[in-house]
Amino acid sequence: MIGRCLINLYLNAIYAVSGSAEKTIKTEIKMQNKRIVLSVEDNGTGVQKEIQNKIFLPFFTTRSGGSGIGLTLSKSIIEAHKGYLNYKPLEQGSRFEIWFID
Numbered sequence: 001m002i003g004r005c006l007i008n009l010y011l012n013a014i015y016a017v018s019g020s021a022e023k024t025i026k027t028e029i030k031m032q033n034k035r036i037v038l039s040v041e042d043n044g045t046g047v048q049k050e051i052q053n054k055i056f057l058p059f060f061t062t063r064s065g066g067s068g069i070g071l072t073l074s075k076s077i078i079e080a081h082k083g084y085l086n087y088k089p090l091e092q093g094s095r096f097e098i099w100f101i102d
């Protein structure tokens with residue numbers, strides 16, 4: 001299930017960078033505050049400020065052909081593992097963090 005969550009994050013990242021000349025998608029795993037954090041970053045379009053609080057809602061999508069369930073499902077998968085999934089805007093692009101809480 002965590003693999004499915006990662007696939008959702010990578011698919012979103014791939015869509016976001018599709019128009020960028022220099023496409024970068026970066027994954028990092030580190031310890032922070034004694035917790036494991038896995039992040040997926042892209043240098044794509046980013047999420048407009050007005051909709052940043054909507055991206056985890058069921059059926060919210062900005063993509064034609066998108067169903068808007070990817071992030072909703074991903075968040076519930078991580079929460080079922082007692083973790084958190086959050087979004088952080090970058091200067092250029094997006095960062096999604098999975099916090100694994102033991």
Ligand SMILES: Nc1ncnc2c1ncn2[C@@H]1O[C@H](COP(=O)(O)OP(=O)(O)OP(=O)(O)O)[C@@H](O)[C@H]1O
Nearest residue numbers: 012013016046055061062063066067068069070071
């Ligand atoms: N990495 C990203 N960069 C920019 N926008 C993103 C990114 N990830 C998600 N979004 C925004 O959040 C919305 C919701 O994402 P979500 O994955 O839930 O649905 P979707 O990708 O549109 O459709 P699907 O159900 O096929 O995943 C996207 O439509 C897009 O607007």
Ligand SMILES: [Mg+2]
Nearest residue numbers: 008012070071
């Ligand atoms: Mg998606």
